[in-house]
Amino acid sequence: MQISVDNPPSAPQPLSPYYSQVARVEHADGSALLFLSGQIAEGATVAEQTRGIFETIAALLKAHGATLTDVINIRTCLTDIGTLDEYGTVRRQFLAGTPPTSMTFEVPRLFRPQARVEVEVVAAVSPRPRPAV
Known part of the structure; x- marks a missing residue:
C-alpha cells in the first residue's frame, strides 16, 4: 500500500x-x-454553494482517474439543518443512481464565515489497466 x-x-x-x-x-x-478534504464554495445560497462544491469534487476526482460515480461515502456539514432539502436537491443532480453512504450534521460555523455547507467524500477507484506487453 x-x-x-x-x-x-x-x-x-x-x-x-x-x-x-x-x-x-x-x-x-x-x-x-x-x-x-472538506470542500466549500462561493455563493449566496446553499444551492449555489453546493453546486460549486460538487464541481470542485468532480475536478479533484477527475485528476485521479475517478468520477462522482466512484464516491462511496459522503459527509456534509450544514450551518442550518433546515437547508437540508435545498442541499439534497442539488446533491442528487450530481450523485445520480444508488446513493453512497452518508452522514449529515449541523454545525454552528465553518472554515469561512460565508460558508453554509461543507462536503467531504471518499471514492473507490478501480485498478488501472495494465499496459500490453
Missing part, C-alpha cells in the same frame, strides 16, 4: 496552506481509495 497527498493543478487549490485536497491510498492491484 502506498499513500500520497496531492493538490492537482487542474482543480481549485486549497484555501489554506494547512491541508492537501486529496489523499490517495494505492493498493498493489492498482485500485485506490481517495479521501478528499
